[in-house]
Every structure is written in C-alpha cells, then in structure tokens.
Amino acid sequence: MTMMRSSSSSSSTLSLLKSCKTLRNLEQVHALIIRKGSEQDHVLVTEFISICNSISPKHVTYASTVFDRVLQPNIYLWNNLLKCHCTHSSMATSINFFKRMKQSCYVAADKYTFPSLVKACSRVLALREGQVVHGLIVKYGTEFDVFVGSSLVDLYGKCGEIVNARKVFDEMLVRNEVTWTSMIVGYLKIGDHLEAKKLFDEMPQRNVFSWNVMINGFVKSGDLVSARVLFDEMPDKSMVTFDTLIDGYAKSGDMVSARSLFDQSPEKDIVSWSALISGYAQNGQPKEAVKVFNDMLSRNVKPDEYVMVSLMSASAQAGDWELAKWVDYYLSECSIDLGQNHIAAARVDMHAKCGNLERAATLFEKMPTRDLISYCSMIQGLSVHGHAVRAVALFQRMLAEGLTPDYAAFTIILSACSHADLVDEGCHFFDCMINEYSLAPLTDHYACIVSLLGRAGRLKEAYDILKELPMELHAGAWGSLLWACRVHGDVSLGKEVAGRLFKIEPQNAANYVLLSDIYAASNQWSDVNDVRNQMNEKGIRKLRGCSWL
Incomplete structure (x- = not known):
C-alpha cells in the first residue's frame, strides 16, 4: 500500500511537472518535490531538467543545482543535463561536465551521450575537440550507432573535412535520412554540387528536409535552373521550398520568375512576402514593392521587421517623401521594436534619401548606437540634397568617435566634396584614405x-x-x-x-x-x-x- 501511494504521488507530481509553462510554476512543483522527499527520484528529476530546459535556456544553472542534489544520478540523468549544456552552454562547459561524468564511478557513457557532445563541437566548428570525442566514441564502442555516426558526419562536413566525413559515412552499418542529408550538406559546403547531387540521387528515401537542402544548395551557388528542376520533381513541396526559390529568383534579379512562383505557392508566409518585397526594392522597382506590401496588408498578414526594412529600402529608392512619412507612421503604430539598430538605420536612410533631412537627423541622434552604415546613410543624404558642408562635418564627427571608414564611406564623402567643389577637404580625405587608413583607392x-x-x-x-x-x-x-x-x-x-x-x-x-x-x-x-x-x-x-x- 505504501509503495502504491508513493507511485501515485510520483505520478501526480510528474503530471504537474509536464504542465509547467513558467519558471514560477516550476519552482512551485520543485517545492512540492522537496516537501515530499522526492529529490532522489530519477524519473522526476530527469523530467524536471527537461522542462527547465524547454522553458528557457537561461535556467540550465537551476537544473544543475537540482541535479547536484541527487546522490547517485543514473546515466539518463547525466545524459539529460549534458544535452542541456551542449544546447545552451559553451563548449568548454559541456566538455567539463562530460569529464565530471567520466569521473563518476556510477555510470559509463553510452550511445545517447555522444551525439549531444559532437553537436556542441559542430556548432562552433571545434574540429580538434570533435576528433578527441570521436576517439572516445571508438573507445566506448558506440561508433556504429546511427545517431552517433550521423553527428560525426555532420561535424566533419561542417568543418570541411569531407574525406573524414565520407569515411565515417561509408563505415556506418545503418544510415537514416539525417545521415544522408548531413553528408550532402558537407559536399555542398565545399562546393561539390556534383557529388552532392549524386548522393542525393542514391538516397533510398528522401524527406522534405533533404529536398530543401539540395534545392537551397543550388540556389546559393546561383544555379537556379538545377534548383527549379529539383523543385518541379519534388513530390510534396513545403512552404520553405517555395520561400527558398522565390528568394533565389529575387536576389538574382529575375522578378518575373519570383512573382510567378509566389503566385503559385498555396499559402504565402511572411518569408515569401518579405523576399518578394525585398527583391523588388533591390532591383529598382520600389512601386512594385509597395504594391506587394499593400496586397499583404489586405490579406491581414502582419509585416515583421524584415518586411519593414525592405519597404523602407523601396521608399528610399523611390525618393517618395509622402510614402516615407506613411511608412514612418505605420512603424510608430505597430509593435516592432524600433530601437533595433538595423531598423533605426533603415529609417534614417529612408528619410535622408527622401529629402526629409530634419527627421533623418532627429532619428539619427536618437539611435542607441551609431555605426558606420547609419553615419554613411546620413552623410549621403546630406550630400545628395545639397548640404555638403554638413556632410563633411558629420564625417569628421564619425572619425572623432573612433569609427573606421571603409571604401564605401570614402566614396560617399569624396563624391560630396566633388559636387560642392570642396577641393581642400576632398584632397585631405583622399590622402587620409591612403596614408592613415591604408586603403588603396x-x-x-x-x-x-x-x-x-x-x-x-x-x-x-x-x-x-x-x-x-x-x-x-x-x-x-x-x-x-x-x-x-x-x-x-x-x-x-x-x-x-x-x-x-x-x-x-x-x-x-x-x-x-x-x-x-x-x-x-x-x-x-x-x-x-x-x-x-x-x-x-x-x-x-x-x-x-x-x-x-
């Protein structure tokens, strides 16, 4: 009867744990676990760590303190907390925790231990550390596990060690879609699209992710013809696939194909809207960008920050003062964080290029941090609208603040001096470019x-x-x-x-x-x-x- 009551109590606590959505909920259940004396219950603590990790990556330390109170944690507990560290902590922290696990006399690493550790190395391209982990994998006899092998293929592929990745791949007794896709990604990373396509064709089973990886690889290499052939062959097209190809066409300047594919997509997400607006803006068709934006609003699609940046770029290119004021008003009414530097810089650029220099200057001065891009936007706006003296003064202020000008910055200021016949200033900046900043004109x-x-x-x-x-x-x-x-x-x-x-x-x-x-x-x-x-x-x-x- 005592055992039954204990089991029932543990089960109810487990249910409470799974229902936790906030840190406050978790702390309340933790207090219940302590009051019931269940701190050594491995099932409860394992679930606690998982929930803690899912609520927020900031709570790994909290999970660690709960783990440290377990006297003899089993391998499931160790692996669970190791996974948390590998996902959210630094690689050094993850490896130190693994070393601590190795020193424990109660557990030994198993096939569930190593995938997380290898992924931690992959994330920061730590090849040397990954090779050490690979040695331990062989030592513990887990190299033939499909998940361990897949993680090693991913590591070597991301680090450009394609020969080692292929060796691991070929030696695997069992491969799944993740294994094949990781190997394909490795070939795409080094630009070997022929071998990637060959492997893709040999795949016994392909999932949506593997199709997307291959299509994305062709798009990134600029081979939109091959990307479109694969796209047309794909049995079940996801929205991600449409987004990838629409963005590829837009960035290549083929807005006819981008728009055609956009119209074909069964459901248009914010990514495809953004790609189309950005494409029109970057290819000198600001009016089309505005039309697409209005169409998006009419369909009750809420624009995100990337869409708004693209729209501001279109407004800047069009030089439409009225449109810029409307976009600025819309931004002030929506929930987008206007304090983000790329948003603030885009607003400055839009108003500066549209000739609303006072508004641009006000926004510029309110920026939390002013970088080279925002300075150049303001300087160029002043120059284009006949305020070369102010442009020169702002450029000098930028230098005084310790920002290092690049080629584009010098092009802007030299152009400003040229249009306003500021000979001495222009010659001075030209000399500075060569002698002070070691930039070859x-x-x-x-x-x-x-x-x-x-x-x-x-x-x-x-x-x-x-x-x-x-x-x-x-x-x-x-x-x-x-x-x-x-x-x-x-x-x-x-x-x-x-x-x-x-x-x-x-x-x-x-x-x-x-x-x-x-x-x-x-x-x-x-x-x-x-x-x-x-x-x-x-x-x-x-x-x-x-x-x-």
Whole structure:
C-alpha cells in the first residue's frame, strides 16, 4: 500500500511537472518535490531538467543545482543535463561536465551521450575537440550507432573535412535520412554540387528536409535552373521550398520568375512576402514593392521587421517623401521594436534619401548606437540634397568617435566634396584614405578626386593622377577630366585626354563631341572637321541633342 501511494504521488507530481509553462510554476512543483522527499527520484528529476530546459535556456544553472542534489544520478540523468549544456552552454562547459561524468564511478557513457557532445563541437566548428570525442566514441564502442555516426558526419562536413566525413559515412552499418542529408550538406559546403547531387540521387528515401537542402544548395551557388528542376520533381513541396526559390529568383534579379512562383505557392508566409518585397526594392522597382506590401496588408498578414526594412529600402529608392512619412507612421503604430539598430538605420536612410533631412537627423541622434552604415546613410543624404558642408562635418564627427571608414564611406564623402567643389577637404580625405587608413583607392575614388580637381581648374594635377596609375582607369574618370578641359578651355590637355578615351571607348560619340566642342571654343575649325571626319570613317553617329558648338 505504501509503495502504491508513493507511485501515485510520483505520478501526480510528474503530471504537474509536464504542465509547467513558467519558471514560477516550476519552482512551485520543485517545492512540492522537496516537501515530499522526492529529490532522489530519477524519473522526476530527469523530467524536471527537461522542462527547465524547454522553458528557457537561461535556467540550465537551476537544473544543475537540482541535479547536484541527487546522490547517485543514473546515466539518463547525466545524459539529460549534458544535452542541456551542449544546447545552451559553451563548449568548454559541456566538455567539463562530460569529464565530471567520466569521473563518476556510477555510470559509463553510452550511445545517447555522444551525439549531444559532437553537436556542441559542430556548432562552433571545434574540429580538434570533435576528433578527441570521436576517439572516445571508438573507445566506448558506440561508433556504429546511427545517431552517433550521423553527428560525426555532420561535424566533419561542417568543418570541411569531407574525406573524414565520407569515411565515417561509408563505415556506418545503418544510415537514416539525417545521415544522408548531413553528408550532402558537407559536399555542398565545399562546393561539390556534383557529388552532392549524386548522393542525393542514391538516397533510398528522401524527406522534405533533404529536398530543401539540395534545392537551397543550388540556389546559393546561383544555379537556379538545377534548383527549379529539383523543385518541379519534388513530390510534396513545403512552404520553405517555395520561400527558398522565390528568394533565389529575387536576389538574382529575375522578378518575373519570383512573382510567378509566389503566385503559385498555396499559402504565402511572411518569408515569401518579405523576399518578394525585398527583391523588388533591390532591383529598382520600389512601386512594385509597395504594391506587394499593400496586397499583404489586405490579406491581414502582419509585416515583421524584415518586411519593414525592405519597404523602407523601396521608399528610399523611390525618393517618395509622402510614402516615407506613411511608412514612418505605420512603424510608430505597430509593435516592432524600433530601437533595433538595423531598423533605426533603415529609417534614417529612408528619410535622408527622401529629402526629409530634419527627421533623418532627429532619428539619427536618437539611435542607441551609431555605426558606420547609419553615419554613411546620413552623410549621403546630406550630400545628395545639397548640404555638403554638413556632410563633411558629420564625417569628421564619425572619425572623432573612433569609427573606421571603409571604401564605401570614402566614396560617399569624396563624391560630396566633388559636387560642392570642396577641393581642400576632398584632397585631405583622399590622402587620409591612403596614408592613415591604408586603403588603396579604387576607380570610383580616383574618379571623384579627378572630378574634384578638374572642376577646380587643377587639370594638370588630375591628369598626373590618372596617367601614373598602374591600371587602366574606367572611362568615367577620363571623361570627367575631358569635360573639365572643355569648361576651362585647355585644348592641349583635352586632345591628350580624348586620345586616351578613344582607346578605352572607341565607339562613344560623346567623347568626340566634347573634343570637337573644345576645338570650336578656341576657333580651331579645321580640327573640328577632323574630328567629324574621324567619326564618319569609324561609323560613329553623333548623339541626338549634342551640339558641335
């Protein structure tokens, strides 16, 4: 009778444990376990640790304290807490707990011990530690277990050790879908799509996950044709599969295929909506992005932060002030956390590019942390809308705050200086880029500095920069200098620059027209005729709307 009452009590406590949803519930049941003297009940403590782990990963320490009160924990208890550590704690903590388990005289590691430990190594790509665990797996004789073997294949595949992964795979007596898929993932990681596809075709059984892995592999490699062939062959298409391919088409710029597949999907989740909106925004079709967003709202689909970032990007590209204000209002009314840095940066970028600089500045100053991207968005907005002096001041403030500018940041500030004829400032930043930040200027940077010097009439300096470069700069920089020669009437240099451009762009009529204009401005009409004759001989036609004078 006593045993029956004890069993009944344990069963009711177990039921209470399984119903726990919060830490407070768990603490109440824990108090009940202590009051009933059930702290040594392995079944209850095992379930307690599992529930503790499921409620929140932060409670691993709490679970550990309960475990530590068990005098002789069995292997199930050890494995359960080890799994918690491997999922939520650091790899070092997990390994130390495993060492403690090894030192226990009551239990020995079994086939349920090692998969969690190997996964902990996989998560941080700890190959050396994983190899040590592999040695212990062999020592304990658990290497032929399908779950242990699958975890090892996953480890070696993720670490790029494809030969070792394949060796483990080939030596396994039993393989399941996870094993096959892990091996395929390993091949995809190193870019061996042929071997991955070969293995995929050999799979005795395929599940939705294995199909998705293979399709995703082709999408990431840019092989959308092979991805679509697999997609069409897939017997049961999941929403994840649709999302993967829609996103792939959108990122490649094929919005027709992306939209067609989107319309075919049986149920559209937030990921597919986001992929389509983002695709239209990134491919220069902001109005289409807005249409899709409105369609989404009409179907009572609640946008998430990623959708809103995509919509803000579309608004910024369109430069639509009214749309930007509406998006900003919508954001203020929804439940999205506006304090997140990527949301705040997108809002600044949207308002800056739409010309609402005061609103952009207000949001910029309210940001909890301002990174390089948010600074560049604000600087570019100021520059584009004619506030180059403020842009320069903000760039200097960014440097003073210790942020390190990258290539894009220097392109933005040099462009701002060029458009506003801030010669001294532009030359200073160009020198800083090379001497202080050890960045070798790219063609865009040279184009900016050449344009800046040319507009200021410092044509020889600009020409010296171009002709001393080790690489053939793109035509834009030479074209900018040729335009400056026309503005400042430098016939001799204009002839030299035009000669360079004729080699780079032999069929570009604009270069011939500019040279002709330079000759015409100095009354060298015979040279104007020579240029015209060269164009006729080469079959180059003057662009409509260009004047010879």
